[in-house]
Amino acid sequence: MVAHILKLKLRLLGNGFKRSIGQLIGVIIGGVYALGMITMLTIFAVVSAGETTIASEISIITGSLAVLGWAIIPPLLTGVDLTLEPSRFVHFGIPQKILGPALVLSGFISVPAILTIIGLIGASLIWRLEVAILPVAVLAALATAVMAILVCQYLTIMSTALRAKRRFRELTFALLFLVLICFGPIISSVASAAQSMMDWLAPLTNVLSYTPLGAAAALPGALASGNYAKFAICLVLAIVYLGGLYFLVNKATAEATVTPPPEQRAAKQSGLGFFKFVPASPTGAVAARALTYWFKDPRYAIGVLLVPVLPLIFWFSGNQSGDYTMMFLTGPIIGILLGFSISADISYDNTAFALHILTGVHGKADRAGRAAACFTLSIIPVLLAAILPGAISGQSWRIAGDLGLSLAALLIALGVASLASARYTYAVPLPGDNPMKTPPGNGVRVALTQLGTVGSMAVLLIPVLIPYVIGWIQNSAALGLVTLAVGLILGMTLLVVGIIVGGKWYEKRAPELMQAVMLNK
Amino acid sequence: MSQIALDIRGLAKQFGPKVAVNNVNLQVPTGSFYGLVGPNGAGKTTMLSMATGLLRPDSGQALVNGLDIWAQPQEAKATLGVLADGVRQFDRLTGRQLVSYSGLLRGMDRAEVAQRTEDLLRVMDLSNDGDKLVVDYSAGMTKKISLATAMIHSPKLLVLDEPFEAVDPVSAANIRDILNDYVAYGGTVIVSSHVMDLVQRMCTHVAVIAGGVLKAQGSVDDVRGGMSLEDRFVDLVGGRGNNEGLSWLRTSSN
Structure with a gap:
């Protein structure tokens, strides 16, 4: 039975590659890149074996980073492959004694897991000169990899159970927020301590070696330094952590298989909401619908998560370095980000897009409505981000220029996105799915599309950038006004062009768009 | 006024090696209640998708009330109401918002949309659920609200793909009454279904499609x-089994 489930996972992995050539190429490029990193790490380990005095610290840091990465990145950021989540096995009545280990083991059948194992074993070659320690180091590397994958599985199961709860999502955001904000101070304190690296490396690794992050990875170091007491403690701790995690994962799987997925209760909304406030036209209706989705659909929230975080990051990094230049670029960056966010609009509609085709709504109305909704939501943050830095720093001469560049960025981004989203769709989380979940089939094509979209936004911004940059260098309010004028004229023109041409493309390709969203690609 | 509400001329569609719809010609007279029956995978949904503008045919034409849906999509769609099978709705809207949205998208004015939305919610027995998000609706309720979005602009032709699937008997009877009324006043309805009995009782015309x-x-x-x-x-379709299938499924044989 365990073998059956493992085979199922292998088959899923294989079929995932078959789904599209693009994805396969993406995996290969990613794999080659990761293999390159692993090779570098291994070469580094092989070369520095016996050459360095901090081999044990390096082992602990590498191991801890691997575990930490698995704990944070898949459950919170990229999402995980949930094809084998325990709640899918609710109907099968597989004994828990079999299902638990099977699901745990199946977690190891994935490209990142295999790469992690290879990488950690490669890194353990730093002990290659000490014959007695090398086997311990390899075993410790394996244990660390197992720890990483178990932590990831546990957190994933927990977050799956919790993901229906809006509160959990908000908590996740808050946590991410904190981490991001703390990034500046952490990096700067690390940097300032760089001279006395050993001063903080030793206590840090010492602490890590007693946590689940580094307990296993600390074993070879402790053995090499002859610190048998520490070796024993870390060994016991590693076994306890692994056993405990295994127990927890098993228990969580057992619970998940008998607990039906919690129902997501959405709030009622009386009356017509935004539909009351927009003009009674197809464009107005599309705008009202899109606005409703910006508030009701968590997938849209993810896209704009960076907007409040960005100024904070810039402010903190400015605080550390004393150079607040980036603050002045918050406006244009937010403008591009927000404008870009409608480039996946039709993909987010999924097959509900059929309503637009069946009603025969004009392409122009569809494009304009979506752009209007995004503009309505974006204009206040963009204005604030453009005006406040200049006003607060007392450089009122630059406000017009900042305003011009920011508005141009928003308008041009909206125009380009209106055009691009009528032509290119890509795989996105389905409506109602975990917004963090990475959909299958996201490969090079998506990256190229997004790169092309953002790239053309940047190129189109050049005519606005020229007076802006010169004005900045000369501290010229007049050139700022020129920037504002050029920005507004160019932005409006390109937005109108984007909507009209995008509308034409849309009408020509509506059935093909429908086929694409049906396959979610 | 054309006497043929839906004129399908040589529609064909191939997905890779599989011919889904093979050169189908079908004339649906105005004022008929037309049933489209066929086994699973017969190509019913593919054909209706091509006739309603959702799927581009490899060849052939579909004329809705005399207008080619692929040459004059906007004009043709103005007289056409569609309940598509297997597509989502904008389910983060409430039922009331969704029906209004469908009306406004077609450029109807607000007062008329509001009036008809309430009427439709009432006949679909959804008045009390109009403020709930469609995502929280049951399958049958979703079917009914989708039907409402297809009817708000009082089309001349209704194309309904599996309209009674998952709908409770009372609602199904109500919907049948609405459709009968609609046909009695000159409208044309096409329904696809697996339920022969229903089609025999309800429809004036029928087409059988297989493979x-x-x-x-x-x-x-x-x-x-x-x-x-x-x-x-x-x-016509063939393919009945010889009833010798699953002897082990007879619980008494143990």
């Missing part, structure tokens, strides 16, 4: 030729 090929079309009486529609259907 992407049209096997028969005409008035219900002509097509069934004295047999029950179900028997005639099985005759």
Whole structure:
């Protein structure tokens, strides 16, 4: 039975590659890149074996980073492959004694897991000169990899159970927020301590070696330094952590298989909401619908998560370095980000897009409505981000220029996105799915599309950038006004062009768009 | 006024090696209640998708009230209401918002949309659920609200793909009454269904499609030729098993 489930996972992995050539190429490029990193790490380990005095610290840091990465990145950021989540096995009545280990083991059948194992074993070659320690180091590397994958599985199961709860999502955001904000101070304190690296490396690794992050990875170091007491403690701790995690994962799987997925209760909304406030036209209706989705659909929230975080990051990094230049670029960056966010609009509609085709709504109305909704939501943050830095720093001469560049960025981004989203769709989380979940089939094509979209936004911004940059260098309010004028004229023109041409493309390709969203690609 | 509400001329569609719809010609007379029946995977949904502008055909034409849906999409769609099978709705809207949205998208004015939305919610027995998000609706309720979005602009032709699937008997009877009324006042309805009995009782005309090929079309009486529609259907389509299948499924054999 365990073998059956493992085979199922292998088959899923294989079929995932078959789904599209693009994805396969993406995996290969990613794999080659990761293999390159692993090779570098291994070469580094092989070369520095016996050459360095901090081999044990390096082992602990590498191991801890691997575990930490698995704990944070898949459950919170990229999402995980949930094809084998325990709640899918609710109907099968597989004994828990079999299902638990099977699901745990199946977690190891994935490209990142295999790469992690290879990488950690490669890194353990730093002990290659000490014959007695090398086997311990390899075993410790394996244990660390197992720890990483178990932590990831546990957190994933927990977050799956919790993901229906809006509160959990908000908590996740808050946590991410904190981490991001703390990034500046952490990096700067690390940097300032760089001279006395050993001063903080030793206590840090010492602490890590007693946590689940580094307990296993600390074993070879402790053995090499002859610190048998520490070796024993870390060994016991590693076994306890692994056993405990295994127990927890098993228990969580057992619970998940008998607990039906919690129902997501959405709030009622009386009356017509935004539909009351927009003009009674197809464009107005599309705008009202899109606005409703910006508030009701968590997938849209993810896209704009960076907007409040960005100024904070810039402010903190400015605080550390004393150079607040980036603050002045918050406006244009937010403008591009927000404008870009409608480039996946039709993909987010999924097959509900059929309503637009069946009603025969004009392409122009569809494009304009979506752009209007995004503009309505974006204009206040963009204005604030453009005006406040200049006003607060007392450089009122630059406000017009900042305003011009920011508005141009928003308008041009909206125009380009209106055009691009009528032509290119890509795989996105389905409506109602975990917004963090990475959909299958996201490969090079998506990256190229997004790169092309953002790239053309940047190129189109050049005519606005020229007076802006010169004005900045000369501290010229007049050139700022020129920037504002050029920005507004160019932005409006390109937005109108984007909507009209995008509308034409849309009408020509509506059935093909429908086929694409049906396959979610 | 064209006498043929939906004129399908040589529609064909191929997905890779599989021919889903093979050169189908079908004329749906104005004022008929037309049933489209066929086994699973016969190409019903593919054909209706091509006739309603959702899927581009490899070849052939579909004329809705005399207007080619692929040459004059906007004009043709103004007289057409569609309940598509297997597509989502904008389910983060409330039922009331969704029906209004469908009306406003077609450029109707607000007062009329509001009036008709309330009427539709009432006849679909959804008045009390109009403020709930569609995502929280049951399958049958979703079917009914989708039907409402297809009817708000009082189309001349209604194309309904599996309208009674998952709908409770009372609502199904209500919907049938609405559709009968609609046909009595000159509208045309096409429904696809697996339920032969229902089609035989409800429809004036019927077409049988299997393996992407049209096997028969005409008035219900002509097509069934004295047999029950179900028997005639099985005759046309074939593929009945010989009832020797799953001996181990008989619990008494243990």
